[in-house]
Amino acid sequence: MIKTSGLAKKFDSVWAVRELNLDIKKGCFYCLLGPNGAGKTTTLRLLAGLLKPTQGKIYILGQDITSSSEVKKFIGFIPDTPFLYENLTIEEFLEFAGAIFQVEKNILRKKIDYYLDIFKLSQLKNILIRECSHGIKQRVVYISNFLHDPQVLLIDEPLVGLDPYSITLIKRLLKEYTHKGSTVLMSTHILNIAEELADIIGIIDKGSLISQGTLSQLREKTSQKSLEEIFLKLTISDYGNY
Amino acid sequence: MEIIKVELLSLRNILRKYFKDHPYRFIFISLGLGLSIVGIYLLILEGFLFLDSLGGLGSILLKRAFYILFLILLFMIGMSSFVVFYSLALKNRETDFLFTLPLSPQKILNKKLIQVFFISSGVPYLLLILFILIYAKINNLGNSYFLFSLFYLLPFLIISCETGVIFSLVSLRFFNLKKVFFFLFLVLAIFFLFSFFPKPHSPETSYFFSQDFFLFRLSKLWLLPSYWIAEGLLKLEESQSTYSLIFLMNLYSLCFLLLRIVYFLGRRFFKEAFFRQSIVCSKKKISRNIGDSLLNLLPLPSYFKLFLFKDIKNFLREPREYLQLIVFFGILFFYFLNLRNFSYHFLGPLWKYLIIVLNTFGVLCISSTLTVRFVFPQWSLEARNFWLIKRASIPLSKIYLEKLLISSSFMVISLILILISNIILEVKKEFFYLTSILVSVGSLSFCCISLGLGAYFSDFRRAHLKAVESLGGLLNLIINLAYLTLTLLIFFGIIYLNLTEKLKINIGNFLFWGLTAWVVFSLLLSWGFSILGFKKLKNKEFA
Numbered sequence: 001m002i003k004t005s006g007l008a009k010k011f012d013s014v015w016a017v018r019e020l021n022l023d024i025k026k027g028c029f030y031c032l033l034g035p036n037g038a039g040k041t042t043t044l045r046l047l048a049g050l051l052k053p054t055q056g057k058i059y060i061l062g063q064d065i066t067s068s069s070e071v072k073k074f075i076g077f078i079p080d081t082p083f084l085y086e087n088l089t090i091e092e093f094l095e096f097a098g099a100i101f102q103v104e105k106n107i108l109r110k111k112i113d114y115y116l117d118i119f120k121l122s123q124l125k126n127i128l129i130r131e132c133s134h135g136i137k138q139r140v141v142y143i144s145n146f147l148h149d150p151q152v153l154l155i156d157e158p159l160v161g162l163d164p165y166s167i168t169l170i171k172r173l174l175k176e177y178t179h180k181g182s183t184v185l186m187s188t189h190i191l192n193i194a195e196e197l198a199d200i201i202g203i204i205d206k207g208s209l210i211s212q213g214t215l216s217q218l219r220e221k222t223s224q225k226s227l228e229e230i231f232l233k234l235t236i237s238d239y240g241n242y
Numbered sequence: 243m244e245i246i247k248v249e250l251l252s253l254r255n256i257l258r259k260y261f262k263d264h265p266y267r268f269i270f271i272s273l274g275l276g277l278s279i280v281g282i283y284l285l286i287l288e289g290f291l292f293l294d295s296l297g298g299l300g301s302i303l304l305k306r307a308f309y310i311l312f313l314i315l316l317f318m319i320g321m322s323s324f325v326v327f328y329s330l331a332l333k334n335r336e337t338d339f340l341f342t343l344p345l346s347p348q349k350i351l352n353k354k355l356i357q358v359f360f361i362s363s364g365v366p367y368l369l370l371i372l373f374i375l376i377y378a379k380i381n382n383l384g385n386s387y388f389l390f391s392l393f394y395l396l397p398f399l400i401i402s403c404e405t406g407v408i409f410s411l412v413s414l415r416f417f418n419l420k421k422v423f424f425f426l427f428l429v430l431a432i433f434f435l436f437s438f439f440p441k442p443h444s445p446e447t448s449y450f451f452s453q454d455f456f457l458f459r460l461s462k463l464w465l466l467p468s469y470w471i472a473e474g475l476l477k478l479e480e481s482q483s484t485y486s487l488i489f490l491m492n493l494y495s496l497c498f499l500l501l502r503i504v505y506f507l508g509r510r511f512f513k514e515a516f517f518r519q520s521i522v523c524s525k526k527k528i529s530r531n532i533g534d535s536l537l538n539l540l541p542l543p544s545y546f547k548l549f550l551f552k553d554i555k556n557f558l559r560e561p562r563e564y565l566q567l568i569v570f571f572g573i574l575f576f577y578f579l580n581l582r583n584f585s586y587h588f589l590g591p592l593w594k595y596l597i598i599v600l601n602t603f604g605v606l607c608i609s610s611t612l613t614v615r616f617v618f619p620q621w622s623l624e625a626r627n628f629w630l631i632k633r634a635s636i637p638l639s640k641i642y643l644e645k646l647l648i649s650s651s652f653m654v655i656s657l658i659l660i661l662i663s664n665i666i667l668e669v670k671k672e673f674f675y676l677t678s679i680l681v682s683v684g685s686l687s688f689c690c691i692s693l694g695l696g697a698y699f700s701d702f703r704r705a706h707l708k709a710v711e712s713l714g715g716l717l718n719l720i721i722n723l724a725y726l727t728l729t730l731l732i733f734f735g736i737i738y739l740n741l742t743e744k745l746k747i748n749i750g751n752f753l754f755w756g757l758t759a760w761v762v763f764s765l766l767l768s769w770g771f772s773i774l775g776f777k778k779l780k781n782k783e784f785a
Contacts, residue, residue, distance in 0.1 A: 052513075079338075083338060088252055
C-alpha cells in the first residue's frame with residue numbers, strides 16, 4: 001500500500017529525511033515515533049504529496065504520488081495543524097469534503113449524519129467553523145477524512161486537543177479501518193497510543209529510520225521492556241547515563 | 243466547481259453572520275460604501291468639469307490622462323497580481339490543503355487565478371466604470387459608448403493580472419524572491435541615477451504635454467496594451483470603429499495568448515513554485531547580519547532594541563508586507579522621477595501653487611494609507627503573542643512608545659519625499675517650510691491616530707485577525723481622511739483665496755499663527771488617540 005525507496009528530503013543544507021525505505025502492507029497500522037525534529041512531519045507531508053522528494057520514490061497503491069493526483073482520491077491526510085474553511089458551517093464543510101472526493105450524494109448525506117451523530121456534533125452542524133473550539137475542529141477534520149473511506153490514512157499527531165470520548169472513538173474507528181483492509185500511518189509522541197494501536201512501530205531520528213518492527217521484535221532487539229525504554233535507548237546515544 | 247462554491251458560501255455566511263450579529267453596523271458600513279462610491283463619482287466629475295473649463299488645454303490633458311491612467315493601471319494591477327498570487331497561491335495554507343485533495347494542479351491554479359483577478363482588479367474595474375461613465379457624460383457620448391467601453395476594460399484588466407501571475411510564476415520558480423526584488427531595485431536605482439541628470443527646461447507650456455515627457459512617452463509606446471485600450475477608446479469616441487475594433491481584437495488576442503502562457507507555465511511550474519515556497523518546509527538558517535550589528539549600536543535600552551529587532555525582522559521576512567510598501571513608494575518614485583521634467587519656473591503662480599498642493603496631498607495620502615495598512619494592525623498582529631508582552635516586566639507604555647517609534651519611520655520617509663519634491667521644484671521659502679511641517683506633523687498624527695485606534699479595536703481572543711478590514715480600520719481611514727481634508731482646506735484654501743485676491747490677509751502672519759495653532763491641535767489629537775488606545779489596551783483580555 002505504501003512503499004518508499006531511498007526517500008530523502010533536503011532543505012537548504014539540512015537533510016530532514018534520508019534514505020527512508022518503507023513497505024507498509026494492506027491493513028497495517030504503522031506508527032512512526034521520533035523525537036522533535038526527527039523528520040516525522042516531513043515524511044508524512046512527502047507521502048501526502050505536499051513536498052517534492054529530493055531523492056527517491058513514493059508509491060501509494062502502486063502509483064507514484066508525485067506524478068498522479070488521482071491516487072489522492074484514496075488517501076486521507078490529517079496534518080498537525082489542519083486547514084479548514086473558517087467561514088463555512090460544519091455541515092457545509094463536510095459536504096464540500098465529500099463532493100471533492102466524489103462521494104455519491106445520497107451516501108454522503110447518510111455518512112455525514114452518521115459521523116455527526118457519533119462525534120456528537122449534530123447539534124452544532126450549522127455553526128461556523130471559526131466559532132468552534134480546537135477540539136471540535138479536530139473532530140470535523142476526522143469526519144471529513146472518513147467520508148470517502150480512504151484506503152490509506154496519514155495522520156500527524158492525531159489526538160491533540162481531543163477529549164477522552166473523542167480519543168476513544170477515534171482509536172476505535174482507526175482500528176476498524178485497518179480491520180477493513182485500510183492502511184493507517186500515524187506519527188505521534190504519545191507512546192501508549194502506539195503501544196495500544198500499532199501493528200508495526202518505526203522509530204525515526206535525524207531523518208533516518210533507525211529501527212522498525214512489532215513491539216515484541218523491538219523488545220527483542222533492544223532488550224528493553226516498555227516502549228518508552230525502547231524509544232529512549234534508540235534515540236539517546238548515552239542512554240546508559242541518562 | 244466545488245472549490246469556487248466554497249468561496250461563495252463563505253462570503254454568504256460572512257455577510258449573513260455580520261448582518262445577524264451587528265445589523266446597525268452592517269447598515270452603517272453599506273451606507274458608507276454607497277456614499278463613498280457617490281463621493282468618488284462626484285470627485286471625478288468635478289475633476290472632469292475643471293478640465294473641461296480649461297478649453298483646448300483641458301481636452302489635451304484629458305486625452306493624455308487616458309494613456310497615463312491605463313499605463314499606471316497596467317503597472318499597478320500587474321504588481322498587485324504578483325503579490326496577491328504569491329500570497330494566495332504559493333504562501334497559503336489553503337493551497338497546502340488543496341494539494342492533499344484529488345485535484346489537479348491545473349484546477350487549483352484556475353481557482354487561484356479567479357481569486358487573483360477579483361482581488362487585484364475588482365476595485366480598479368469599479369473606478370474605471372465610474373471614470374468612463376463620467377467621461378461619456380461630459381462629452382455627450384451616450385450610453386452606447388459606455389456599454390461598448392466595458393468590452394475594452396475586461397480584457398485589459400485580465401491582461402494586467404496575467405502579466406503579474408506570469409512574472410510571479412517564473413520568478414518564484416527559478417529565483418529567490420529576495421534576489422528578484424534586489425535586482426529590480428538595482429535596475430530602478432540605476433535608471434533613476436541616469437535619468438537624474440539635468441535637462442534644459444523648455445519655456446513652452448505645451449512642453450508638459452509633449453512626447454519629451456518620460457511618462458507620456460512611455461504611455462504612448464504602441465507595444466503596450468495600455469496604449470491599445472486608450473487608443474481604442476479614443477478612436478471609438480471619434481467614431482472610427484474599424485480602428486477601434488482592431489485595438490479591441492488586439493486586446494482579446496493578447497488576453498487569450500497570455501492565458502495560454504499562464505496555463506503552460508502553470509502546468510510546468512505551479513507545483514514546483516509551490517514546493518519552493520512551502521511555508522512549513524522551509525528550514526532556513528538565518529544568521530545575524532550587519533543590520534543587527536548596526537541596530538545594536540543605537541543608544542537605546544536593551545528591551546527597546548529587542549522589540550525593535552522583532553518588529554523589523556518580522557516585517558522584512560514577510561514579503562507580503564514589504565512588497566506592498568514597495569508598490570506604494572514605487573508609485574511615488576515614478577512621480578518624483580518626472581518632477582524634474584516640469585518646467586516649474588515658467589508656470590503661472592496658480593499652476594505652481596497647484597503642483598505644491600498636489601505634492602503635499604499625494605505624500606499625505608500615501609502616509610495616511612500606509613499608517614492604516616501597517617500601523618493600525620500592529621497590536622492585532624501581536625495576537626497570540628500578547629500574553630508574553632503582558633506578562634513581561636516591561637511596562638506596556640514603553641512597548642507602546644517602541645511601536646510609535648517604529649511607526650514614525652513613515653514620517654521620516656514622507657518628509658524625505660516632500661523635501662526632494664521641494665528641492666527639485668525650488669519652491670519659495672515659505673511654501674518649503676509650510677509643506678515640510680504639514681507633512682512631518684501630519685504623518686506623526688496619522689501614526690498616533692492609527693496606533694491608538696489599533697490598540698483600541700484589537701481583539702486578542704480571535705485566532706484570525708483581520709484588523710484592517712474591521713470597523714476600526716474603516717473608522718481609522720475616515721478619521722485620517724477627515725484630518726487630511728481639514729488640514730489642506732485650512733491652509734491651501736486660504737492661500738488660494740489670497741492668491742486669487744478674493745481674500746486679503748497678511749500671508750506671513752497667517753502662516754505663522756495658523757501653523758502654530760495647527761501643530762498644537764495635531765499634537766493634542768495625537769496625544770488623545772494615544773491615551774485612548776493605551777488605556778483600552780491596558781485593560782484588554784487575551785486568550
